[in-house]
Amino acid sequence: MADKDEGVTPQSQDFSQWYLDVVRRAELADYTPVKGCMAIRPYGFRIWELIQQGLDQRFKATGHVNAYFPLFIPQSLLMREAEHVEGFAPQVAWVTKGGNEELAEPLAIRPTSEVIIGTLYAKWIKSWRDLPVLINQWANVVRWEKVTRPFLRTTEFLWQEGHTAHETAEQAQDETMTILGVYKEFCETELAMPVIDGQKSESEKFAGASRTYSIEALMGDGRALQAGTSHNLGQNFAKAFDIQFQGRDKVLRHAFTTSWGVSTRLIGGVIMTHGDDRGLILPPRVAPYQVVIVPIPRGNWQETVLPRAKELQAALTQAGVRVLLDDSDANTPGWKFAEWEMRGVPLRMEIGPKDLEKSQVVLARRDTREKSMVPMDGLTECVTALLQEIQNALFDRAVTFRAEHTSQADDYEQFKQLMEGRPGFVIAGWCGSADCEALIKADTQATLRNIPLASTNLHRQCVKCGEPSAADAWFAKAY
């Protein structure tokens, strides 16, 4: 892994190492003495806070409220929904002792909270008047992982998990789709990360769900990243946990529930969607610093340039722009330029004695590395507009990249060739059989990412077996 003053491994040489170098060099996260668990450093955590804010505001705007539930789940409770326990059993961490005493019943550390929350919903929901229940939890969860990678897959991670209960199947389905829409809009607007929203196959769905939907993004190395999931749980959990209510007709019935989540994995998605060989590139909406001001230390700059730089910082801050003034004299401007490029700050502002004379500053974009002279007069408006332009440009670039890395496969030979060639999405017909899906995975390592909501049906027959296909599916090698 690169040292502090080094660059990063080029993407073309080793994308995976590039990713690890960026995480470390941009000071997003670090390894810890706990295997598979990372420390999120302040710069990385600030990105998470901005993601949280953006999502939390959207959840509340769609009627949800936050609450908090226990970290531990008694073993007997976890065992109650058969498919759920089977799906999660290999990844559950157990607490068997408290102090020196063996526990009468082992406690699972939550891998997800359907079980514990379902138990509480059974107490809280009595009548149709209590519905819907629309609760979100911001929490950590633990899933014992064999192979880990910062942000993408760690044993402990941070996420939000929404858990809702409804009167009718239609309402639960509406909720599932509303959230999928929120996730897509959030990723595209805030993270500048285009996603495909669609339904997962039976074999890829959440353990215990009736239907799982996902958003899938394409990373810079052509691998897909599942960026969020929304599950319609039907009455499966309501039946396992006795979530019953008296209906409008006085008949006792089971509620319909949903659950949905996104995690710190989104930060990995941002890194791998936008970054380049100079390091991280952050979309302005989730950049801890949207602008870094670097004063050029010439002459009596501390009496002339610095006060002006501070004024500009104050004016931009006043306008709601997140600005860092890097006025330390420990490093040269050149070093600072490289360092803030590495850390992905969208816009750099240089200001020196000559700029003062001309009443201008130099602005350098991180995404295109273009420099321009901008008059101090009207600077705030110019910066605000540029930040939005960068946000849009990053999204457009990612959309173009995805289009260039998405192909159609008419037959299985072509499918296999595409999967062996340049990575990306391959769209093909699929009959709906889990066998075909498994054979495709065994042959090519590609998984069925999802069947888009806006799916086409160009192929009409399964790429593997030739049976009729009702909709095209998107395949890719995935994280």
Ligand SMILES: [Zn+2]
């Ligand atoms: Zn088939």
